[in-house]
Amino acid sequence: SSPTVRLDNWLQKHPELYFRIVIPAELKWEVRDKLDQANITERVLFPGLGGLSEWLKRHYSSKE
Numbered sequence: 001s002s003p004t005v006r007l008d009n010w011l012q013k014h015p016e017l018y019f020r021i022v023i024p025a026e027l028k029w030e031v032r033d034k035l036d037q038a039n040i041t042e043r044v045l046f047p048g049l050g051g052l053s054e055w056l057k058r059h060y061s062s063k064e
Contacts, residue, residue: 032058041055042054042055042058043055
């Protein structure tokens with residue numbers, strides 16, 4: 001393991017170790033609610049003002 005290794009380069013060399021999950025748009029708010037319940041939010045993933053402001057924007061916006 002090296003701190004200088006780029007994740008995208010590593011993933012290109014190991015395509016058998018990952019896969020993509022596409023979540024349908026109509027399930028977006030349900031998935032976000034479940035992630036919130038597990039405390040997986042912008043505030044945790046992106047600490048600082050950027051993550052906090054993104055979380056506040058989503059938390060106080062209408063669910064359209």
